[in-house]
Amino acid sequence: MANxxxxxxxxxxxxxxRGMTDETEAAARFGLDPETVAELLLDLQAYGRVTRSSFAGTSGWSLTDAGRAEGERLLAEELAASGLGPYVRERYETFLAYNGRCLTACTDWQLRPDGTGRLAVNTHGDAAWDARVLDELTVLGGVIDTLSDELGTRLSRFAGYGDRFTSALARVRRGEFSWVDRPRADSCHTVWMELHEDLLATLGIRRGEEPVP
Known part of the structure; x- marks a missing residue:
């Protein structure tokens, strides 16, 4: 039974x-009731833990420093109560072993050698190049699917990463090429980076202080 x-x-x-999110996105992320989420966000705002702002034509909720600290406190309490710290860290170390490969694959989807020793924008005219990248993303999809299943059966909030990555990759294979690295959407890159942030937050690890895989 997942906690x-x-x-x-x-x-x-x-x-x-999500970085910045509205009530609907925040509710959908973990399948919560939208009205409950809206009320909680207002309560959290009153305590100075979230703030609502607008930027570059978008608006939504983001964490304050106090909200980030409170979230980390709650995550640490949850992990301690579950006794799953070592288990989550093992999966985090597995994730790190593949993290560089995902970043390289996403870069290779954006750029490729132009024949003169320099890199150029990948216009997706080289089928063999793109097929190699997609094969790598398929391998990574299997990795994130396994990690999500293993973690999600113990801490339910980790469920779904594999399905989201696979759905994005399916869109790419149908010709929607931006779904490899499309920002502000459940692209392959976004889902991978979100799991990374989830693991860091859960384990209380700061970016820049991660072990070398």
């Missing part, structure tokens, strides 16, 4: 993982 997270933790965590 469920409290609604307050899930809302704070959804805002952290």
């Amino acid at each position: 469920p997270s409290t609604p307050e933790l899930l809302v704070l965590h959804a805002v952290r993982l």
